[in-house]
Amino acid sequence: MNDAAEGNGFNPAEEGVVSWIRGDGPHAEIILSTRIRLARNLENYPFREKSGSExxxxxxxxxxxxxxxxxxxxERVRSVRLGELSERELNLLLELHLVSRELVNGRTSAALVLGDEGRLSLLVxxxxxxRIQTLLPGFQVEEAWRMAEEMDRVLRGRLRFAFHHDFGFLTxxxxNTGTGLRASVLIHLPALVLTREISKVLQGISQIGLTFRGLYGEGSDVIGNYFQISNQTTLGKTEIELxxxxxxxxxxxVEYEENxxxxxxxxxxxxxxxxxxxAYxxxxxARAVSFDEMMNLISAVRLGVSMKLLPPVRVFDLNRxxxxxxxxxxxxxxxxxxxxREAEVERASLVREILGGGERGTNGGGR
Known part of the structure; x- marks a missing residue:
């Protein structure tokens, strides 16, 4: 086997395994990350709903x-079979936004192939x-697309994907049929929520071919004023147009939020x-805090730091x-x-440590 053979894995708990938290991309104070996914199927295999384990x-x-x-x-290839991971390791990957709940649920034959810092990966x-996936910090839609397109071109030189002359890539x-492309940004919009303009904005984007979801994508709730905005259709437009x-x-x-x-x-x-x-x-x-409460409080702190109303805290630390x-x-x-209860106590301790500067300067960029 090549260097991507299963078993040449990684520790998903290591900081630095993903780059999107660094806070060093364009508009990083408002946009946490940009993601591109390209869905592809092998030509000579049944699609998943009709396929057996073999x-x-x-x-x-x-x-x-x-x-x-x-x-x-x-540059470096790491691959892991999800069926060989513990429940905690699978949840780590979910929290890192490297895998979907659907991939975890079908873990028996699923794999993750991971490039450097999670910027490029394959969900198998x-x-x-x-699914070819790129995940970059900040607002980098065109760069994320460039990376995904390059990997797609490489794989099409080695694999035969299901494609129809009239419909495009079959999914x-x-x-998802057509381009197979899903492009999304994870964006923080507290001021639009506070000024009660958010419904108008979300309704507007839904009328022009986009949709919104929560922090973890499809099926997840909006929490902490974080929204995933993505394209709704993949057929009838080119990848560049989408x-x-x-x-x-x-x-x-972003301009509406800044205004x-x-x-x-x-x-x-x-x-x-x-x-x-x-909130700060x-x-x-605090000596104990739930995740939902913390998310709402961190949203307020992130807003306060951006508006220069609070002591400076790096975007990197807020993302961490x-x-x-x-x-x-x-x-x-x-x-x-x-x-x-133990998790609430541990969470509060970690928040105090990071906000207090106990872990600053050890990793990453940002402010």
Whole structure:
């Protein structure tokens, strides 16, 4: 087997395994990450709904073997079979936004092939045989597309994908047929929520071919004023058109958010200062905090830092808090399973440590 052979894995709990938390991309204070996914299926295999375990194993083997060091963003190739991971390790991958819940649910024949810092990866045997995924910090739609397109071109030189002259790339779900492309940004919009303009904005984007979801994508709730905005259709437009449309509308949403922050600073500065300082004070002193409460408080702190109402906190540290305070990361840090109360105590301790500067300067960039 090549360097991507299963068993040449990685520790998903290691910081630095993903680059999206670094906070060093364009508009990083508002946009956490940009993702591109390309859905592809092998020509000579049944699609997942009609395939047996032997078909899925053979498909997995062909796809993993087609990836080589030096390909696109794969300077180093690491591959792991999800069926060999513990429940905690699978949850770590979910929290890192490297895999989907669907891939985890079908873990028996599923694999993750990971490039450097999670910027490029392959999700094998999810809804489709393979999904090429790029995940970058900040607002980098065109760069994420460039990387995905390059890897797609490499794989098409080694594998035969199911393609129809009239319909384009064929996928398990008809809504992905055509380009097979899903482009999305994870964006923080607290000022639009506070000024009650968010419904108008979300309704507007839904009328022009985009949709929104929560922090973990499809089926997840919006929490902490974080929204995933993505294209709704993949058929009838080219990949470039879809990518440019998302980039254009996202830029407009960023401008709406920035304008809303200016309105808050002009018309409700006392209330906003009180809100963000209360959030900062609670997080700096709390001895136990739930994830949902922390997300809402961190949203306020992130807003306060951006508006220069609070002591400077790096975007990198704010992003780390979103990641490291989730359940699987807390348990990995503690080295054991945690009860709900123990997790709340551990989470509060980690928040105090990071906000207090105890871990600053050890990794990453950002402010």
């Amino acid at each position: 078909d899925r194993e053979r498909a997995r083997g062909e796809i993993v073997a087609a990836v080589r060091p030096g390909d696109a963003g794969f 045997n999810e809804e489709d045989h393979v 398990s779900c008809p809504t 990518v440019q449309h998302l980039a254009k509308i996202t830029q407009q949403v 809303a922050r200016q309105v808050l600073a002009r018309d409700a500065l006392d209330e906003i200062e009180d809100k963000v300082w209360r 004070g609670i997080l700096s002193c 808090l979103l990641l490291l305070t989730q359940s699987a990361h807390l348990e990995s840090r503690a080295g054991r399973g945690l009860s709900v």
